[in-house]
Amino acid sequence: MFSAVKKYNMAKSVIKKSNIHISENGLENHQPEKRLEVLKTYKIYIGGQFPRTESGRYYIATNSKGKKLANVCLSSRKDVRDAVESARNAFGGWSARAAFNRGQILYRMAEMLEGRKAQFIDELMQQDASRAKAEHEVNLSIDRLIYYAGWCDKYQQIFSAVNPVASSHFNFSVPEPTGVVTIIAPQHDSLLGLVSVIAPVIAGGNTCVIVGSYDKPLSCVTFAEVLNSSDLPGGVVNILTGKASELAPWMADHMDINAMIYCEKDAATQKMLREKGAGNVKRVIVYDKINWYSDAGQSPYFINDLQEIKTTWHPIENIGGGGSKY
Amino acid sequence: MAKAKNNTLKLKFDTSWNFAPAPESKSIASIKDKYDLFINGAFVKPSSKKHFKTINPANEEVLSEVADANAADVDKAVKAARTAYDKVWKKMSGKERGKYIYRIARMLQERAREFAVIETLDAGKPIRESRDFDVPTAANHFFYYAGWADKLEYAFPNRQAQPIGVAGQIIPWNFPLLMAAWKIAPALATGNTVVLKPAETTPLTALKLAEIIQEADLPPGVVNIITGAGATGAALVNHPGVDKIAFTGSTDVGKIIQRAIAGTNKKATLELGGKAANIIFEDAPLDQAVEGVINGIFFNQGHVCCAGSRLYVQESVYKTVVRKLKDRIETLIVGDPLDKNTDIGAINSKQQLETIHKYIKIGQQEGAEMHQSSCALPGKGFYCRPTLFTNVAQSSRIAQEEIFGPVLTIQTFRTEDEVLEKANNTPYGLSAGVWTDKGSKIFNMTTKMRAGVVWANTFNKFDPTSPFGGYKESGYGREGGLHGLSAYVNLI
Numbered sequence: 146m147f148s149a150v151k152k153y154n155m156a157k158s159v160i161k162k163s164n165i166h167i168s169e170n171g172l173e174n175h176q177p178e179k180r181l182e183v184l185k186t187y188k189i190y191i192g193g194q195f196p197r198t199e200s201g202r203y204y205i206a207t208n209s210k211g212k213k214l215a216n217v218c219l220s221s222r223k224d225v226r227d228a229v230e231s232a233r234n235a236f237g238g239w240s241a242r243a244a245f246n247r248g249q250i251l252y253r254m255a256e257m258l259e260g261r262k263a264q265f266i267d268e269l270m271q272q273d274a275s276r277a278k279a280e281h282e283v284n285l286s287i288d289r290l291i292y293y294a295g296w297c298d299k300y301q302q303i304f305s306a307v308n309p310v311a312s313s314h315f316n317f318s319v320p321e322p323t324g325v326v327t328i329i330a331p332q333h334d335s336l337l338g339l340v341s342v343i344a345p346v347i348a349g350g351n352t353c354v355i356v357g358s359y360d361k362p363l364s365c366v367t368f369a370e371v372l373n374s375s376d377l378p379g380g381v382v383n384i385l386t387g388k389a390s391e392l393a394p395w396m397a398d399h400m401d402i403n404a405m406i407y408c409e410k411d412a413a414t415q416k417m418l419r420e421k422g423a424g425n426v427k428r429v430i431v432y433d434k435i436n437w438y439s440d441a442g443q444s445p446y447f448i449n450d451l452q453e454i455k456t457t458w459h460p461i462e463n464i465g466g467g468g469s470k471y
Numbered sequence: 472m473a474k475a476k477n478n479t480l481k482l483k484f485d486t487s488w489n490f491a492p493a494p495e496s497k498s499i500a501s502i503k504d505k506y507d508l509f510i511n512g513a514f515v516k517p518s519s520k521k522h523f524k525t526i527n528p529a530n531e532e533v534l535s536e537v538a539d540a541n542a543a544d545v546d547k548a549v550k551a552a553r554t555a556y557d558k559v560w561k562k563m564s565g566k567e568r569g570k571y572i573y574r575i576a577r578m579l580q581e582r583a584r585e586f587a588v589i590e591t592l593d594a595g596k597p598i599r600e601s602r603d604f605d606v607p608t609a610a611n612h613f614f615y616y617a618g619w620a621d622k623l624e625y626a627f628p629n630r631q632a633q634p635i636g637v638a639g640q641i642i643p644w645n646f647p648l649l650m651a652a653w654k655i656a657p658a659l660a661t662g663n664t665v666v667l668k669p670a671e672t673t674p675l676t677a678l679k680l681a682e683i684i685q686e687a688d689l690p691p692g693v694v695n696i697i698t699g700a701g702a703t704g705a706a707l708v709n710h711p712g713v714d715k716i717a718f719t720g721s722t723d724v725g726k727i728i729q730r731a732i733a734g735t736n737k738k739a740t741l742e743l744g745g746k747a748a749n750i751i752f753e754d755a756p757l758d759q760a761v762e763g764v765i766n767g768i769f770f771n772q773g774h775v776c777c778a779g780s781r782l783y784v785q786e787s788v789y790k791t792v793v794r795k796l797k798d799r800i801e802t803l804i805v806g807d808p809l810d811k812n813t814d815i816g817a818i819n820s821k822q823q824l825e826t827i828h829k830y831i832k833i834g835q836q837e838g839a840e841m842h843q844s845s846c847a848l849p850g851k852g853f854y855c856r857p858t859l860f861t862n863v864a865q866s867s868r869i870a871q872e873e874i875f876g877p878v879l880t881i882q883t884f885r886t887e888d889e890v891l892e893k894a895n896n897t898p899y900g901l902s903a904g905v906w907t908d909k910g911s912k913i914f915n916m917t918t919k920m921r922a923g924v925v926w927a928n929t930f931n932k933f934d935p936t937s938p939f940g941g942y943k944e945s946g947y948g949r950e951g952g953l954h955g956l957s958a959y960v961n962l963i
Contacts, residue, residue, distance in 0.1 A: 303628055306953050310934035311611070318938050318954060403943070412734070419733035423726040425898065426741065426944045446630070446962065453942050454954050457917050459927040 187215045187362065189224060189386060190369030192231035193379015198387070199223050206362050209273045217362045220387035222395045225327075225354065228383035232325045232352040233401055235380030240322045240350035248297035251348060254375040255290035258283070261371060265336060268363040272335070285438065286340040292443050293344035300349070300445045304452070313461045320452035322350030323428060324403030327396040329389045331408040334437050335361035339368060341437045342406055345447035347381055351404075354383045354396070362386045390414070397421035397429075404428040404451055408435075490804070493811040495598045500588045502675060506537045508544055508698065509681035511551035512691025518543040523700075525674055528595035528817040529808050529852040537674045540697040545666070545706040548695040552637040552664040553712055555692030560664050561634060565621030572617035572659055574687040575680075579610040582683070586676055590648055591808045593675040595817030595853070596771050598809050608933060609652035612951075615935035616656035619956060623661065626953060632960040634662030635738060636714035639707040642677075643720045644670035644819050645774040645875075651677050653950045654717050655694060661959040663715070664693045668707055671700040672820050705731070713737060717958065719776075722873075722899070722944050740948025740958040742776065742940055744873040745901030748894035749779030749930065750884075750916065753787045755906035759928070761795045764879070767904060767930040769803060769815055769857050773877040774823070776945070777902035779930055781870055782881045783890050789883050793861065796881075800844040800857040807849060815877060818853040827855050827876030834860050834869040839880070865893055873899070887915060895921045900942030904930045923949070 187206075188195040200221035206214045218224075239247075258265070262283050269279035301320060308316040326346050331338025335358035346353050357365025369384045385392065389409070396405060397418045402425075407418055410433045422429045430450055435442055505522060507514040517538035524533050540548070560568070579586065586609075587601035596605070623632040638658045642650035647669055658665050669677035681696045697703060708716055708731050715738045718728050722743040732739060749767050751760045767779025784792045808816035818824040835841055843856040855877055863870050863880040870880045884890040894903060903922040907913060917925045923941045926932060933939065938949035948958045 306938075308934065308936040308938070308952050310932070310937055312932060312934065314929065314932060316934070316937050318952065323942075416734035420730045423729035423733070426722070426726065426729065426743070426946060428947055444629070453923060453947075454938050454940070454949050455917075455923055455925060455942075456938050456952075457925045457927065458929055458932050458937075459913065460929050 185215065187217050187366045187386065189218050189220055190366070190372070190382070190384040191224070191228045192235075192383065193373065195369070199227070204387075206360070208271060214271055214363065217366075217386045220356070220385040220392060222392070224385055225392055225395050225399070228354040228385060229325060229327070229399060229401060231380035231383055232354050235378055236322075236324055236352045238378060239347070239352055239381045242350075244298035244301065247348060247350065248294045250376050251290055251294035251297060251344065254371055254377065255287050255294065257371040257374050258287045258290060258368075261367070262287075264367060265364060268367060269336060272361040272363060282334070282337045286337050289337070289340050289443055290344055293348040293448075296345075296445050296448060297348045300448045303445055304449055304454075308456070310458075313463050314458045315461055316456065316458050318454050318456040320349070320449065321455050323451050323453050324351060325401065326351050326353045326404045326406060326451055327399075327402050328353055328355040328406040329393055329408060330355050330357050330365065331432075331437065332358045332360065332389070336364040336368065337437045337442075338408060339365050341435075341442050342408065342432065343382055346406070346451050347377075349448040349451050351451050352381045354385065356385050356387060356389050356392050359386075359388060393418060394421060397427070398424060400425045402427060404430065406430045406432060408432045490812040494807065495588060495591070495809045495811060497588060497592070497809065499585045500592060501585070502535050502589060502592075504535060506535060506674070506678045506698070508538045508540055508548070509678065509684075509694075509696040510544070510548045511555075511695065512685065512689075514681070515547075517541065518547075523671070525593060525672065527592050527852075528672075528819055529592075529849070531851055534592055535675060537678065537698040540668075540699040540703045540706075542706045544697055545703060545710055546712075548666045548697050549637060549639070549707075549710050549712040551692035551695055552666050555690055556634075556636055556664040559690045560693050561662055563662075565623060565662070568659065568662065569617045569620030571687060571689050572613055572620065572656060575683055575689070576610050576613035576617060578683045578687060579606070579613065579680070583607065583610065586648060586679060588809070589679060590676050591816070594644060594647055594673045595808050595819050597813045597816040598811055599813070600771060600816075605646055605649050608935070609649045612649070612652040612935040613656045616660040616955075619657075620660040623956070623960070626956050627960070627962055630962040632661065632956065633963055635959060635961055636663060637712060638663045638665050638715045638717055638959065639710065639713035640665055640667045640717045641704045641707065641720065642667065642669055644673040645771060645776070647673035648676035648680065650719055651680055653719075657950070657955050658717070658959050659693065661956055663959050666695045666697060666707060666713070668697055668699060668704050671698070674698040708732065711735070715739065715959065717948075718742070722946075725946060738958075740940075740950075741946035742948070742950065743901075743944065743946040744875075744899060745776045745778070745941065745945050746781060746871065746873050746897050746899045747777055747779045747902040747904065747922065748781045748783055748890075748897075748920070749904040750783045750890050750894060750906065751785065751788065751792055752905070752907035752909075752912065753785045754908050755788075755928075756908060757788060757792060757795065760906035761792065761799055763904065763906060763928070763930045764796065765799050765803070768879045769800075769877050770931050772815055772818055772855070774819060774875055775931065777924060777931070777939075779902075779904050780874065780879060781894075782879055783884050783893060784881060786883045786885050793859075793881065796859060797842060800859065801846075803844060803846065803857050805844075805846050805848060805854055805856060815857060818855050818876065821853055823875065824853040824855060827874060827878060830869055830872070830874040830876070830878060831858060834863070834867065834878075834880075837864070837867045837869065839863045839867060839869060865896060871897065887912070891916070891919050895919075898944040901940075901945035902926065
């Protein structure tokens, strides 16, 4: 007994130098130490995977007071090319999916976003939004996904036609997706704007490569996680972070991109996109006057903007001359 | 009758089947020696004081002289269109607008024969085509859109359709009157006013249309027709008073226009070139398919953006199809467009004939095998025999580039996947054709061919109610039908 106590007292003196306090009943008692937060690495999203930018470059995202938020990938021309390749490879499968299936996937995206509401609100607040504004933006984003989920298998009925040609043919016109779309997302409404341009594009069967907001990049990267858990096939949406001014010209020049969407008011960029886009007759669409928070921020016409109308003819045989009198 | 090697019978057309000439009379065509510009409801002299000749490509005779509009003339026309838009046309009810357009349609039908003859003289296309296709379809196009003028609130769910303003329209020489109708009718129906520039080799039917527009009492300035060449077109595209450009022509010029308007707020629709794949499966009704292929490439001398210029034949029926094609082209009569027997008329211009010859040479240099019919060609004028190329590679220039003439490239395939890949392997995407009796195969092909117009078991069919336009580098926007209204409205 005595030796045990002696050992105990000796141990105690040694131990005193450390932080561990031994209590009366011999149990270790940790002082509440500050738990180290695991910082998130903000990577880009290509082909359903989360690579870093192949350039190895990064920029520092800060809030308006200059507080560092994250090291964000400064995506490169090669990232764009890889993403476009992914989007092109994904187009055949995505456009061949049943419209209903696309609707189910968009709805699941809404479910996943709803489940992560707190995370998105937190990120928006880190990027200077008030709690009320952040919550509003996230709510609207979820509802917007649900809105477009519902349109997936209905816009065709609104925008198709059976044409009463004068000759003996069956003739019908239907919308088909245009293909691979590259998008410079709204730089200000970094979550709602992003969702508002992606949803109609993929609801219509297209695949896309999107450059998120430079100043507020956190949401677009986290949104990739929502996409990744939504059964959305890899490559349908590819999300890059970086400088739109650096990447847009490469996108405009790229010969395997069918359409470009640009959401900012810069006239020089709009001109540049249309000039370079002419190289392969890209459809260049500018959404610089849209208030994404209003009803004008969603409509089936956004889907239709990225559709091509195909008209099909087939003869109707006229044999015998007999007709129905009933 | 001669027996061919594989024991089929073959008719000899060069002895028993000579047709006596059946020329359509020119007397109905009243063409003035000189035409001025149609601006603000009247024919006015060009500021440039210059005129240029337009000839009949069938015999190189001069038909008339038309004005060469310079930038000042373009400005005058655009201003007239703007005034007419602001003061009259924008304010007019759809109901009344429609009635003007109906008048134009009916007057065109009344004078159909005259217009058909003038179209044939100026463009070189066979009178059978002008008479039976170009003119009636043009008149019907006006008739169709006249009916939309007061029904626009039904056209776009949840949106009001407002006119855009002044439309600058540039049209090609392959269907001069029809293209004028395709441009003017929807623009007017939706409340826009128009400045139209016909192609420099085919101005006459547009100018005759101006006469009808005058007769119909269309308010001055609503439609202005200014003749000229590339410079006139450029001035029109670049004019700041034009709100919308509608262009039909080559892809190269379409890209130039896209770049030219890049920094402006001008809207545009482009209907550009094509290199359509026409696909024959082994289970196709072969005789019908051959007729469809012949029509697909030799209709209008092949001067058709949606011409079926690339034939893909399933290997198992290749020999049969090629034999039938060669037999059939022997029966095609290349000759005076005004003769009602003529199947293939004159090539529209010397320049275009040179382009076609250039491609025929390229094809031969690339190692393809050329076959032409053996028919006689008229001594004067610009003519080209129907031409087939076999042994063509997918990457051959003659298989990739638009020739715009009576030249058909022929390739083979084994499987659907293979032919789909080959058919879509082109920067163009205007039209495509498939011939097979199996319904499910039809829809597999039509859904997967990336083209704006897909013909199944038929080819080169058009209708005012049917939207026409391309994917990819064949342009964007549609003409015809409900979808043809979109190009000319702002939706609010």
